[in-house]
Structures are given as C-alpha cells and as structure tokens.
Amino acid sequence: MLRYILKRIGYMLVTLWIIITITFMLIHAVPGDPLASMARNLPEQIKKNFYAKYGLDQPPIVQYGRFMKRLVLNGDFGESLTYPGRSVSETLKRYAPTSARLGGQALLLGLVIGITLGIIAAFNRNTWIDYIVMFIAIIGVALPVFVLAALLQYTFTVKHQLLPTTGWGSFKHTILPTIGMSFGTIATYARYMRTSVLDVVGQDYILTAKAKGVSKVALVWKHVLRNALLPAITILGPQIAGLFGGAFITESIFAIPGIGFNFVESINNRDYTMIMGQTIFMATLFIVSLLIVDILYSVVDPRIRIDGESR
Known part of the structure; x- marks a missing residue:
C-alpha cells in the first residue's frame, strides 16, 4: 500500500507540473496583457515600472522560471495583478x-x-x-x-x-x-x-x-x-x-x-x-x-x- 501511494504521488507531481506548464503557456499565448487597460493613461516610465514589478517585461520562459522557483521553494503563487497587494494564497483561503x-x-x-x-x-x-x-x-x-x-x-x-x-x-x-x-x-x-x-x-x-x-x-x-x-x-x-x-x-x-x-x-x-x-x-x-x-x-x-x- 505504501509503495503504491508513493508511486501515485510521484505520478501526481508529474501530472501537476504538466498542467502548470500548459496553463502558463496558454495564458501567455493570448495576445495582450492584464495591465494594458490599467496602465493605458500612465506616463511611460511608470508604465515600465509596473511591468517590471510583475515581471511582464521579461520573455514568457523567464516568467515561467520565476513562477516555478517561487512556487517550489516558497509555495507562493504570487500577487494578484488586478488587485495589487492581495496575494493569491490569501484569496484561496478566503474563498x-x-x-x-x-x-x-x-x-x-x-x-x-x-x-x-x-x-x-x-x-x-x-x-x-x-x-x-x-x-x-x-x-x-x-x-x-x-x-x-x-x-x-x-x-x-x-x-x-x-x-x-x-x-x-x-x-x-x-x-x-x-x-x-x-x-x-x-x-x-x-x-x-x-x-x-x-x-x-x-x-x-x-x-x-x-x-x-x-x-x-x-x-x-x-x-x-x-x-x-x-x-x-x-x-x-x-x-x-x-x-x-x-x-x-x-x-x-x-x-x-x-x-x-x-x-x-x-x-x-x-x-x-x-x-x-x-x-x-x-x-x-x-x-x-x-x-x-x-x-x-x-x-x-x-x-x-x-x-x-x-x-
């Protein structure tokens, strides 16, 4: 039983990694970005600061690496882009x-x-x-x-x-x-x-x-x-x-x-x-x-x- 459970947990982790990777790539494959409407009327430098803060100024592969590192090492999903200051983990705990x-x-x-x-x-x-x-x-x-x-x-x-x-x-x-x-x-x-x-x-x-x-x-x-x-x-x-x-x-x-x-x-x-x-x-x-x-x-x-x- 124990060997079976450990084996299944290994399969679960691999499956979860595949789901994360596919979801991440699909999201970033859609044209545009979530800050476009928010930063539309902001000065160019402030707009750049916003993109740099959330890592959206980097290529998708770099963003993916940062996300996985933060997730694996700290169990942190990051901060909401729509509601600055609200972490995803807090939102999950709330809802x-x-x-x-x-x-x-x-x-x-x-x-x-x-x-x-x-x-x-x-x-x-x-x-x-x-x-x-x-x-x-x-x-x-x-x-x-x-x-x-x-x-x-x-x-x-x-x-x-x-x-x-x-x-x-x-x-x-x-x-x-x-x-x-x-x-x-x-x-x-x-x-x-x-x-x-x-x-x-x-x-x-x-x-x-x-x-x-x-x-x-x-x-x-x-x-x-x-x-x-x-x-x-x-x-x-x-x-x-x-x-x-x-x-x-x-x-x-x-x-x-x-x-x-x-x-x-x-x-x-x-x-x-x-x-x-x-x-x-x-x-x-x-x-x-x-x-x-x-x-x-x-x-x-x-x-x-x-x-x-x-x-």
Whole structure:
C-alpha cells in the first residue's frame, strides 16, 4: 500500500507540473496583457515600472522560471495583478471555505438521494417507480444548471418568497445553490447504482442469501450495497473536484463568493497569477481525489489489494 501511494504521488507531481506548464503557456499565448487597460493613461516610465514589478517585461520562459522557483521553494503563487497587494494564497483561503461548504453539502445530498433512488429503482425494475427514477435521472443530466437555478429562484424566491435569491451568510442562502448543484450528482448516481445493483442481485451469493430467508433490509445492507458501491466510487473523485471547483455558473447566478465566482472574474480580468493559482488548486484537488478513490476501493472491498508491483 505504501509503495503504491508513493508511486501515485510521484505520478501526481508529474501530472501537476504538466498542467502548470500548459496553463502558463496558454495564458501567455493570448495576445495582450492584464495591465494594458490599467496602465493605458500612465506616463511611460511608470508604465515600465509596473511591468517590471510583475515581471511582464521579461520573455514568457523567464516568467515561467520565476513562477516555478517561487512556487517550489516558497509555495507562493504570487500577487494578484488586478488587485495589487492581495496575494493569491490569501484569496484561496478566503474563498475556498465557501466553495467547500457548498460543494460538500451538494455532494452529500447527491450521494444520499442518488444512491437511494438507484437502489429503489433496481429492486422495482420495470415498474412505475423505476420509470420515475429514470425520468428524474434523464432530466438531471439533460437540464442545464443555469436553467435549473433560474427555475429554483423563480419558484422559491419570486413566486413564494421562501428563500433568499442571492447572497451568502445564513444556511438559507445555501439551500437553493445546494439543490441546483446536487441535481446532476443525484441523476448520475441513480443511474450508476441502478445498473450496479441489477448486476449484483443476479449473482449466486445473493440468490443463496435469499434462499436462506435473509430479510430485504439485511440483503441490501450486508450483501448488495457493499458490492454495488464499487462502480459508483469510480466517479466519486471527479464529482468531488467538479462540485468544489466547477460551480462557476451556480456561484455566479446566486452571487456566492466562492472559488468558481472568483475564477470567472480572474479570467475576465486576465489576472495571470490568480488564474494560475486557482488552476493549480483545482488540479491538485482533482488528482488527490482520484488517489482517495483508489484507496477507498480496498476499504469497501477487502478482496481488492493495492499492490505497487502489480500496477
């Protein structure tokens, strides 16, 4: 296990370096620079001082070397170009907890409801219950997030005035965004769990348990759920990263001060350092979540052994 984890960490570092390099080069390949509009009306010498301060007067390869040196040696992402004096690390510390809370609630809600619906649909195959669950799953996949968010706002804030439309502060502000973000997860896990449970219930050991008179609850909990969860765990990593960092639309619509909202703003402002810092943060989260998923495989099913030599 230890050898496997260390090996995966090595792969993670290489992957992260590739992501950083590609992102850096793509950002600098776009014509123009983030200080163009800010320094447009400034005297030439002051303009040069601004460019020198942020290293934008150097070739991209030199800027890349400085950025990597600062990142590796000090863990420093640099200072925001749009908001002088505000470091990228401080911005991440400020906005990440908001996205983490919102994403965590959405993931938990999506897992609980999605897995439950999938199991119910599987044990009621080809009945009206199964058809309703699959209809919900299809709607969850097909319905765009911005449409769902607009419908939630209209229903619960405009028409009935039960919840706040936008903003952040109390638990009420998290309800609508959480529902909007969790709908896709509910749909995904409902479909995955239905297929997985149908595959498991046809196995010989399940038929034997039924013949022994094992109750339906015990059958689901002790025999079906544990084995049916394995395929569902596969998509847990991307779901974690996606809900944490990919809620750009949801956070923008509900005016939530999170990573997604700030990332969109950074792109619009062409804030190089802020874009790099948040991209590295998202990539690290995604890669680590994949490692956690691999470890969970061995926890859920002891038959699976993580062997560094075999992989």
